[in-house]
Amino acid sequence: MSTAPATPVAAKPSSVEVIKEASMIKQKDMIAGNYERLANARSLGLKVASTFVPGNLNELLMCFDLVNNLPEINAIQNGMRKKSGQLIVEAEKHGHSEDVCTYVKADLGMAMKGNIGPDGRPVPDPDILLLSYTGCFTFMKWFELLRERYKCETVMLHVPYEGEGRATANMRDYIVSQLKNEVIPALERVSGVKFDIDRLRQYLKESAKAEEDLVWVLESAKNRPSPIDAYFGGVYYIGPIFTAFRGTPEATEYYRLLRGEIVERIALRQGPTTPEGDMKSERYRLVVEGPPNWTSFRDFWKMFYDEGAVVVSSTYTKVGGVYDLGFRHDPDHPLESLADYCLGCYTNRNLPGRIDMIEKYINDYQADGLLINSIKSCNSFSAGQLLVLREVERRTGKPAAFIESDLVDPRYFSAANIKNRLESYFQMIEQKRGGRSAAAH
Amino acid sequence: MARVSEIVDYCTRIVEDLNFGHAREWKAGKSGRKVVGFMPFYVPRELIHAAGALPIGILGGGDQMEVIHGDAYYQSYICRIPRSTVELGVTKRLDFVDGMLFPSICDVIRNLSGMWKIMFPNVMSRYVDVPQNFRDDIGGKFYAAELNELRKDLGTLCGQAVSDDALRASIAAYNENRRLVREVYAFRAAEPWKAPSPEVYMLMRAGQLMAVEEHSRLLSDYMEAARREDRPRRDNTRVLVTGAFCEQPPLNLIKSIELAGCYIVDDDFMLVNRWEKSDIPAEGDPIRNLVQAYLHNSQSTSAKYEPDQARKGKYLVEAVRRSRAEGVIFMAPSFCDPALLDRPMLQRVLDEHNILYIAFKYAENSGQMTPIREQAGTFADSIKLWSEA
Numbered sequence: 001m002s003t004a005p006a007t008p009v010a011a012k013p014s015s016v017e018v019i020k021e022a023s024m025i026k027q028k029d030m031i032a033g034n035y036e037r038l039a040n041a042r043s044l045g046l047k048v049a050s051t052f053v054p055g056n057l058n059e060l061l062m063c064f065d066l067v068n069n070l071p072e073i074n075a076i077q078n079g080m081r082k083k084s085g086q087l088i089v090e091a092e093k094h095g096h097s098e099d100v101c102t103y104v105k106a107d108l109g110m111a112m113k114g115n116i117g118p119d120g121r122p123v124p125d126p127d128i129l130l131l132s133y134t135g136c137f138t139f140m141k142w143f144e145l146l147r148e149r150y151k152c153e154t155v156m157l158h159v160p161y162e163g164e165g166r167a168t169a170n171m172r173d174y175i176v177s178q179l180k181n182e183v184i185p186a187l188e189r190v191s192g193v194k195f196d197i198d199r200l201r202q203y204l205k206e207s208a209k210a211e212e213d214l215v216w217v218l219e220s221a222k223n224r225p226s227p228i229d230a231y232f233g234g235v236y237y238i239g240p241i242f243t244a245f246r247g248t249p250e251a252t253e254y255y256r257l258l259r260g261e262i263v264e265r266i267a268l269r270q271g272p273t274t275p276e277g278d279m280k281s282e283r284y285r286l287v288v289e290g291p292p293n294w295t296s297f298r299d300f301w302k303m304f305y306d307e308g309a310v311v312v313s314s315t316y317t318k319v320g321g322v323y324d325l326g327f328r329h330d331p332d333h334p335l336e337s338l339a340d341y342c343l344g345c346y347t348n349r350n351l352p353g354r355i356d357m358i359e360k361y362i363n364d365y366q367a368d369g370l371l372i373n374s375i376k377s378c379n380s381f382s383a384g385q386l387l388v389l390r391e392v393e394r395r396t397g398k399p400a401a402f403i404e405s406d407l408v409d410p411r412y413f414s415a416a417n418i419k420n421r422l423e424s425y426f427q428m429i430e431q432k433r434g435g436r437s438a439a440a441h
Numbered sequence: 442m443a444r445v446s447e448i449v450d451y452c453t454r455i456v457e458d459l460n461f462g463h464a465r466e467w468k469a470g471k472s473g474r475k476v477v478g479f480m481p482f483y484v485p486r487e488l489i490h491a492a493g494a495l496p497i498g499i500l501g502g503g504d505q506m507e508v509i510h511g512d513a514y515y516q517s518y519i520c521r522i523p524r525s526t527v528e529l530g531v532t533k534r535l536d537f538v539d540g541m542l543f544p545s546i547c548d549v550i551r552n553l554s555g556m557w558k559i560m561f562p563n564v565m566s567r568y569v570d571v572p573q574n575f576r577d578d579i580g581g582k583f584y585a586a587e588l589n590e591l592r593k594d595l596g597t598l599c600g601q602a603v604s605d606d607a608l609r610a611s612i613a614a615y616n617e618n619r620r621l622v623r624e625v626y627a628f629r630a631a632e633p634w635k636a637p638s639p640e641v642y643m644l645m646r647a648g649q650l651m652a653v654e655e656h657s658r659l660l661s662d663y664m665e666a667a668r669r670e671d672r673p674r675r676d677n678t679r680v681l682v683t684g685a686f687c688e689q690p691p692l693n694l695i696k697s698i699e700l701a702g703c704y705i706v707d708d709d710f711m712l713v714n715r716w717e718k719s720d721i722p723a724e725g726d727p728i729r730n731l732v733q734a735y736l737h738n739s740q741s742t743s744a745k746y747e748p749d750q751a752r753k754g755k756y757l758v759e760a761v762r763r764s765r766a767e768g769v770i771f772m773a774p775s776f777c778d779p780a781l782l783d784r785p786m787l788q789r790v791l792d793e794h795n796i797l798y799i800a801f802k803y804a805e806n807s808g809q810m811t812p813i814r815e816q817a818g819t820f821a822d823s824i825k826l827w828s829e830a
Contacts, residue, residue, distance in 0.1 A: 095788065097781040099518070099802075104782070133573060133746075137548045140573070140746050141782035147750055148786055156573060156746055160583070161545065163554055163568025170590075174583035178574055350568070351555025376518045379778060383523065384552040386514050391559060404516065 021273070023258040027239055030254065032119070034244045037067050039121040047191050050126040050146065053320040055134025055159055055342040059203035059247035059329070060183070064191035068244035069126060071142070075106035077118030079294030079408030087113065088409055101138045101377045102409040104145070111149055128190040129154040130183065135161070135319075135347030136380045155186035159342040165353045167343040175339035201331040203247030208328040213255035214241055215324050220262045221312040222365055225282040227265035229272040231311035232301040235292065242320030247329075274305045283308030284429055287361045289315045289354075289388060290373040290381050293405035296413045300405075303419050307426055311371075313361035315354065318346035325357075347380045355391050362396045368429045370400040371422075377407045399432055401425035445666045448659060449640045452647035459506050459529070464497050464650050465537050475599050477540035477565075480526070480550050481687040482712045482744055484542045484569050485588060485731050487721075490653060491603045491611040492595040494540070498649030498713065501525040504691040504806040514556070520776040521804045522688035523553045530561060540565035540598050542591075546687060546744045547778050565598050567591065573746040575736045584732045592728070608727035616720040618653050621660035623715060626707065628664060630764040633704035634674040636667050639696045645711040646689075675702075678821035681766035682708040683757060683787070684773035684780040686742055690803050697810040698770065701818035702825075707764040709742065716740055743783035754790030761796055767824050770817065771800035797824060 020028075041048050049066040051057065053073070061068050078084040087109025088102050094112060096105050110116070110123075117123040131143040131154055140156075147154040157178050160171040184195050217237055221230045228234070237258065245251040265271075271279035275298055286304075288311045293300050304311070318324070322344045330337040346354070358370060370392050374382045389400045403421050406412035455463045468474045475494040479486070489496040502508060502525030510531040511524030529535050541564055543554035554568040570587060572580030596602040625644065629636035644663055648656035682698070686709040698705060721734045741747065741756035761769060769791060773780035784800065791798050799820045801813060 095785045097784065099776045100778060100781050137551070137744075137778055138782060141743075141779070144747065144753065144786060145782070148753065148789070151750070154750070156748065158573040158580070158746075160570045161551055161568060163543075163551070163570065168590075170583060170586040174572075174574075174579065177579045177582070181576070181579060182574065350558075351552050352558055354555075355559070374516055376516075379519065379552075379776075380548040382516060383519055383549040384514075384556050386516070387556050387559065 021261050023254055023261055024236075026250075026254045026257055027236065030240055030245055030250055031243075034068070035117060035119045035121065038069055038117065038123055039119075041067050041124050047127040048124050049128045049130050049187075049190075050143075051130040052132050052134065052136075052139055053242050054136060054345040054347060055132035055157065056242065056246070056320055057130065057132060057157070057183075057338055057342075058244060059200055059207060060179075060187070060338065061130070062203055062247055063195060063199050064187045064193045066128070066187065066191055069123065070243055071107040071146070072103050073243055074110060074118055074123065075103040075408050076294050078106055078110065080297055081118055082295065082410070083118065084295060084408035085410045101142070102407050103377065104138060104142045106408050107142070108145060108149075111146075125150045126152055128152060128186065130187075131156040132159065132342065133157060134159040134342050135345050138380070153186060153190055155183050157183050157342070159348060162343060162349050162353065165350050167340065171343060172336060172339045175342060176335045179335050179338065197334060200334045204329040204331040204334055204337060206249060206252055207241075207247045208330070210241055210246065210251045210255045211321075211323045211328050213252075213259045214238070216259055217255065217262055218313070218317065218324055220266060221310075223266055224366075225269065225271045225279075226285065226310050226312050227262050227270060227272065229274070229279075229305075229311050230317060231288045231292065231314040232274075232297075232304065233272050234311070234314055234317040238317050238320060272305075272310055274301065276302075276305070279305050279308070279310060281308045282310050284426055285310060285312045285365065285367045286369060286371050287311070287313045287358060287365065287367045288371050288373060289358060289385065291316045291319070291375050291378060291407060292373060293375075293413050294408050295410040296415060299415055300413075300418070303422050307422070309422075309426065312365040312367055315346055315358065318357075320345065322346055322349075351384050351388065355388055355395075358388065358392050359395050362392065362398055367398065368433075369398040369425070370396075371425065372400065372402045374402060374404045375407055376404065376412050377409065399425070399428045401428070443662050443666055445640065445663065445670050448663050448666060449643055452643040452659070455647045455650050456643055457505060459502065460534050461497070461537070461650065464495060467495050467652060468537055473600065475539040476537055477542060477595070477598070478535065478538045479542040479569075479713075480544060480546070480553070482544060482546050482742060483571070483716045483739075484544050484713070485591075485735075486653070486713070487608060487611040487615050487727075487731065488588065488592050488595055488603065490614065491607040492592075492599040493601065494595065494599055495652060497538070498711075499526055499529070499535070499541070500646070500649065500689050501805050502528055503689065504693070504808065508806075518776055519549060520688055520774050521806060522774070523549050525805065526553065527556070527560070530557070538564060540567070540595070542567055542569050544569045545571055549778075550687070565594060567594060571735060575748060577733075577736065581732050581736055584735060585728050588728050588731060605727055609723050612721050612727055612730065613723040614653050614657075616723060618648070618657045618660070619715055619717060620720070621657055621664070622648075624664060625660055626715065628667065630706045633677070633679065633706050634672050635670065638699055638705035638708070639692055642692065642695055642710060645714055648714060649711065675704075676825070677702050677704040678824045679704050679706045679765060679767045680770050680817075680821070681706060681757075681761055681764055681768075682710075682770045682772050684743070684771050684777070684784065685710055686712045686744070686780070687777060688774035688805050690772065691805060691807055693810055694772075694803055694807060694813060697814045698817045701814045702821035703770075703817055706766050707760050709740075712740060712742060743779035754787045757787055758790060758794050758796065761791075761794075767797070767828060768820060769796060769798040770820070771798060773800075773802055775802045775804050797828065
């Protein structure tokens with residue numbers, strides 16, 4: 001489970017010139033730049049680390065001059081480019097079960113077909129696998145599979161699950177101890193670079209600045225109309241901070257630009273940018289739980305903006321870090337701060353905690369209801385979502401709906417079925433509103 | 442002196458009672474007694490026992506229970522055990538259970554721990570995390586603190602602190618039980634016609650639902666009775682079954698494999714019964730001893746990280762050698778992440794060692810056994826006919 005974007009979406013009204021906002025151009029350049037570094041890593045003498053989005057220790061990897069390769073992001077990018085289906089089939093032909101995570105199979109399929117990345121250039125074999133085992137069981141097996149293939153050093157960071165709804169000192173100490181005694185020595189060994197904690201502090205300081213602006217952007221959806229879509233647009237907004245850029249001045253600059261653009265949208269009372277231009281009228285405000293489908297991302301999004309539905313908050317944009325509840329990376333407590341970051345990632349929180357968050361979002365963002373996009377591949381998100389639905393409905397009195405799709409397996413996206421369900425859901429919201437106004441009269 | 446059939450019938454009655462009558466009777470036997478349920482694959486049962494409670498394994502509803510409510514909580518692409526477990530809870534079949542422990546086996550069981558907190562707020566529900574780092578000073582330190590936390594919670598539940606002496610006595614009781622479990626497994630591996638797997642399965646499964654002392658007596662009785670019985674030896678193929686460590690196969694599936702011409706000589710059905718490979722020291726610091734056993738003397742399984750690539754899957758090869766299995770059946774529940782993600786890696790290790798295998802999936806309520814019997818029968822025949830051995 002993870003997140004982040006392909007290239008940013010341009011406002012693209014059919015008869016109007018395509019205008020890209022500065023933040024979009026910035027992000028596109030950043031992502032292209034990281035793929036460029038990856039493709040040229042060998043010739044540039046750079047070492048490559050593969051890791052995950054939840055529990056992503058980008059600042060630490062940067063301390064060792066390692067290029068960050070995120071297999072989840074490659075799978076997403078391949079999904080958005082309609083390439084993932086054949087990669088999944090390739091992995092299944094080699095004995096990987098149809099029942100398991102399609103990110104894993106898309107990644108393995110890519111490796112089996114020569115490791116040509118989403119941008120058409122080769123992705124080098126990793127020099128180290130940083131198995132940040134955070135909030136997803138599949139991660140452990142995924143990197144065992146990659147270790148078998150690449151035969152490279154693999155270091156595990158076990159992040160305990162917040163089963164009781166809180167991080168404990170024991171959990172934090174365990175993570176810090178692993179960082180000190182296992183992860184950092186392994187990264188030093190592979191990179192040949194000695195660890196410098198002041199360098200880490202500097203990166204964390206930069207992270208906190210970007211986090212501040214990211215939270216501001218996400219919370220801007222409390223406005224009416226919301227100037228952003230916090231799910232379909234949100235996956236772009238979290239791109240830099242969830243991937244290879246957290247802790248870089250580029251990320252700070254990206255969020256500064258983005259915030260400026262949103263300020264302007266609020267002043268002009270504009271709705272979110274969509275692939276077909278600005279959303280004109282906001283009819284429904286939703287909170288969405290679960291990752292999006294990537295293979296039909298645009299079609300999926302269109303089903304919302306065509307109906308005037310805007311997502312004002314989503315849980316998926318918290319999968320690589322929960323910042324809107326107050327956490328910031330702390331340069332004064334660098335390793336402890338990394339531990340707290342990992343512990344707090346959305347899918348590392350227990351189900352009651354996740355429900356509390358959703359309830360809070362519905363109330364804080366004045367949403368009309370909850371929509372769950374349940375993903376076949378992702379038990380970490382999906383197991384228990386039907387109880388989440390019931391519980392949120394019970395607590396908020398707002399209607400909730402349930403649709404099903406998959407991350408990057410196009411076989412599990414049924415457009416007609418999803419559209420039908422969404423239309424029924426929007427009608428249900430209307431009826432609830434009608435009921436309320438009738439009661440008021 | 443009990444006969445094998447009497448022991449097995451007794452066990453079967455206990456296992457097939459979906460109201461958990463045997464455990465209920467234990468609880469009713471003395472005022473204030475508590476029962477703590479746990480899910481696969483492992484929890485330190487000694488802690489529950491030392492607190493004075495009865496640990497019982499909750500392994501789903503099997504093929505005899507109609508799941509009505511449970512399906513409303515799970516999508517079609519999620520395995521069966523959580524939905525039948527929810528069914529057990531919602532239908533009040535677990536209303537005598539005071540605590541539930543959910544070990545870190547996969548994301549489905551992990552999330553079920555949170556669901557249980559919401560659905561059954563009066564039950565002490567806890568997620569039990571185990572270390573995936575196996576260094577004494579890192580994973581060991583973490584696990585010791587986690588065990589002490591659990592020990593405190595169980596003490597609160599049972600109304601008395603769990604003393605070191607009580608814990609040492611519980612370790613000794615479980616050592617005795619594990620020794621007998623190992624004995625039964627070794628006996629079956631040596632003379633599988635004398636200990637058919639459906640019988641051994643019931644014997645082990647019933648052990649999840651009774652006091653450890655009673656189970657140890659049953660195991661002893663079974664060994665005595667099974668040794669005495671004269672049973673025909675068939676020309677079956679010796680197979681090891683793996684991947685069934687959580688959601689359990691229906692008994693008919695186990696029977697079908699043996700009817701198809703196989704002797705199951707090793708399996709991972711009830712991993713918790715023999716999680717520790719040898720005795721845990723019953724002297725000294727009991728928490729430290731439990732931690733050491735987990736880190737350095739416990740079984741390998743798909744839910745556990747293997748830090749050393751060179752050791753990956755070797756446990757399976759060693760089990761094949763130890764049990765003199767002629768082939769391996771990968772038998773995983775549908776949608777089981779640990780077993781299905783691990784399977785290609787384990788199969789490659791078997792390939793390297795020229796060990797034959799087949800694979801299929803099941804659900805706890807699978808009803809159609811013909812395809813499985815045909816697959817297992819073909820596998821057994823092919824080994825008999827074509828194997829170099």
